[in-house]
Amino acid sequence: MSFFSGRFLHRWVRSWAVLPALWAATLAVPAWADDAFARADCPELAKTIYDAHSAAPRGSCRRDPNSPWQPVCKAIDNDKPKKWTDNLRILDTTLRVSFWEDLRQAGEGTPYCKALLRDQQAYEKKLLACGDHGPCVLQVMGDRLRQIASIEKQYTGRPFGPQDLRAFLGADGKLRVSGGESLEQRALRGLAIHPLPRTFLPGGLNIIWGFEPHNAQTQTLVFSAMDGRVIALALVDDIYNRGAEQRRLPQEGRIRLFLRDPKALPTLLAPLQGWAAADALGMNVDCSGAQAEACRLWTRYPLPVTAYRLPCRGALERCSLALPPVTGAIPSPELFRQ
Incomplete structure (x- = not known):
């Protein structure tokens, strides 16, 4: 068998x-x-x-x-x-x-x-x-x-697939995000590994992420529901750990978050903070040992997040959303492993 x-x-x-x-x-x-x-x-x-x-x-x-x-x-x-x-x-x-x-x-x-x-x-x-x-x-x-x-x-819930991403993006997948690249192209480039790591959070939220092969600084993060429906998408650049002693992000570090329901934004920021903390620490961390102080630092670190509402017509900057403060429990960076 x-x-x-x-x-x-x-x-x-x-x-x-x-x-x-x-x-x-x-x-x-x-x-x-x-x-x-x-x-x-x-x-x-x-x-x-x-x-x-x-x-x-x-x-x-x-x-x-x-x-x-x-x-x-x-x-x-x-x-x-x-x-x-x-x-x-x-x-x-x-x-x-x-x-x-x-x-x-x-x-x-x-x-x-x-x-x-x-x-x-x-x-x-x-x-x-x-x-x-x-x-x-x-x-x-x-x-x-x-x-x-x-x-x-x-x-x-159901495993995530490229079809779920395309269903979320629709026509907005053609938006130009940087260097002439479309939103869909950039998102898929950051999900080009297999299998994609995934963490499930109590409450029904799945977090799926990946990176461009041989380029861990180009990442994509997906928030999805148990039925596979994508809730939000984040393009992540220059957040991943560059060394054990890293205590701040480089100037070019950024997270661009795309969602269709602005009301979901407050519920996503705490999970995003936990994931980004793990990412900045290089993933697979132990917050009870030598990395305890670093875990505390990064779960409080002010992230360079810009949120955008979809659909977006015209210049991307016109669709930006004001960020509320991070509220709710921040998931431990230990939960995110790859």
Whole structure:
């Protein structure tokens, strides 16, 4: 059977960026006795018990020869699949990444978080019951991967595609934004990587972003609803981190935000601030460690944002909107990973 298509393949590709951490995973205490689990605090679980995506704690086998997971680890390590799509090592890694990323974005006490945790204990018991029987491990892991993908789709909505961007832009995609380039051309140029990173925020807001290959300073950011409808689009220039000690943006740094409903603007500025903070820090940050001060700095940093209302007729400057103050909780930069 094949588990690697669509959403699964997306996660498999992304998993290689964190592979060294996966093999260092450990399960220090039972998940089910942890206070964060009782509170359904998925982001906290992602940082502690489920650190490094321990859907099945292979790392504990390397640390503890008496671990009850030894038979499962043996099945994974000794797997010799007839097809690469049935490779237990790949499936194990993909499942860890998938579960960990969903934990990070599911929030505390949300239906999304509770759905992720609801069957995790039963899954681990089934996996332990497989022992070192590879086909059983393959089936149980595959079932869990499909289950997590279904939960993610239910609570984060339809995946974003270029057709959603074009539907949002319509005729305004022909607007000239800089250097003779149209709004649509510039937006797509900043979304030219695959897969596109995405973060779901409680409340139903998806944030999708990308960059131009070999040019991380040319980025595009999309805010979308669960049904895939684009709410706003941002063209981002010269915001991405230029070094660990960066404490201010270069003069050419700018964010041009396009939206059709000006009433949505106040609700977008706090998420934009959180994403831009992560971007200025280079993404994949840990705000509880050495980067804590930098996270505080960038979540308060005055961003060079100009907002525009669509449709726009004539010069772009005539369609600019006054920016309200940033209100509401600013998402942690930790949430944005690529």
